Amino acid sequence: MPHAKSKPEVAVVMSTYNGARYLEEQVESILAQEGVDVRLYVRDDGSTDGTVEKLERWASAGTLELLDGGNLGVTRSFLLLVSQVAERHPYVALADQDDVWHTNKLLRATTRLSELDPSLPAAYCSEYTYCDQDLVPRGRSHLNRIGVDFQRMLYENVTSGNTMVMNQLLARAVSRAGLEGVYTHDWWVSLVATAIGTLVFDDFSSLEYRRLSNNASASGRGAKEVLANRVRRYVAGDELGLVTRQLEKLRDEYWDRMPDDRRRLLAHFLEDDGLSKARTPGRLRQSERDEVALRALFLLGRL
Structure with missing residues (x-):
């Protein structure tokens, strides 16, 4: 009698912060994933609203493993979460604390990743359905409009961490680079994947993305709110410098593992003058308006 095919094992890592209100619904959706063996790891980042008490009860019941916060x-x-599980599991998925996952999310991701060259570090990302705080759908994301590759990841993150799954090679590569110099974790994972391996972007809504006022990103909000968010962060603030620092870290950590064409491209943006960067052929951003804005920043010497 043939042996049943084993289910893919996925470590789901979640960082929580004052998320008690919606946490149970998200945890249930993670544990309800079909066709995969889920191991849930949670690290609390200093909650004061009862989140830790909920997590401790679940940890005592064996529902999840609670890591030091x-x-x-x-x-x-x-x-830090990725570094703590990278050596233990073939796949690592990132989870926000207040979404609801579709039941086939992880199986679809691991299936796509299993079809790739097993010698390459790889990431999977998808679209999502954004909702209000009561989980009423308000629209579907269109993050990937013209394709995603290394050049288009350098100055724009179109990958949402809550949809992301890594194979073990990528999780190891990310964990060995440490915590310093990274601007945002999901952008960083995708940069590393496209620099030394590959990234699969699935035109599929894998979850219900609950948009709250304290969410880290502006995805799913109105055009005016997104624009105001970008002006505040990139023009008035110092976040452009953090984008450059992230590219410098990419060079410092992975230069020897990058193909020649990607090394040349990265060196171009870190070393050449603004006019040369503004003349770079090919697209760097998903929308034409954002493309013009980016090339203006090159000419102004801001990037």
Whole structure:
């Protein structure tokens, strides 16, 4: 009698912060994933609203493994989580605390990843359905409009961490680079994947993305709100410098593992003058308006 095919084992890592209100619904959707063996790891980042007490009860019941917390911020918290599970599981998925996953989310992701060259670090990402706080659908994301590759990942993140699944090679590569110098964890994972391996972007809504006022990104909001968010962060603030620092870290950590064409492209944006960068052929951003804005920043010497 033939042996039944084993289910893919996926470590789901979640960083929580004052998420008690919606946490149970998300945990249930993660544990209800079909066709995969889920191991849930949670790290709390300093909650004060009862989140930790909920997590401790679930940990005592064996529902999840609760890792030591302390406030690091969302990016460092997620990277630390990845480093703690990368050697233990063939796949690692990132989870927000307030979404609801579709039941085939992880099976679809691991199936796509299993079809790739097993010698390459790889990431899977998808679209999502954004909802209000009561989980009423408000629309579907269109993050990937013209394709995603290394050049288009350098200055724009179109991958949403809550849809992301990594194979073990990528999780190991990310964890070995440490926590310093990373701007955002999901952008960083996708940059590393496209620099030394590959990224699969699935035109599929894998979850219900609950949009709250304290969400880290502006995805799913109105055009005016997104524009105001970008002006506040990139023009008035110092976040353009963090984008450059992230590219410098990419060079410092992975230069020897990158193909020649990607090394040349990265060196071009880190070393050449603004006019040369503004003349780079090919697209760098998904929308034409954002493309014009980026090339203006090159000419102004802001990037």
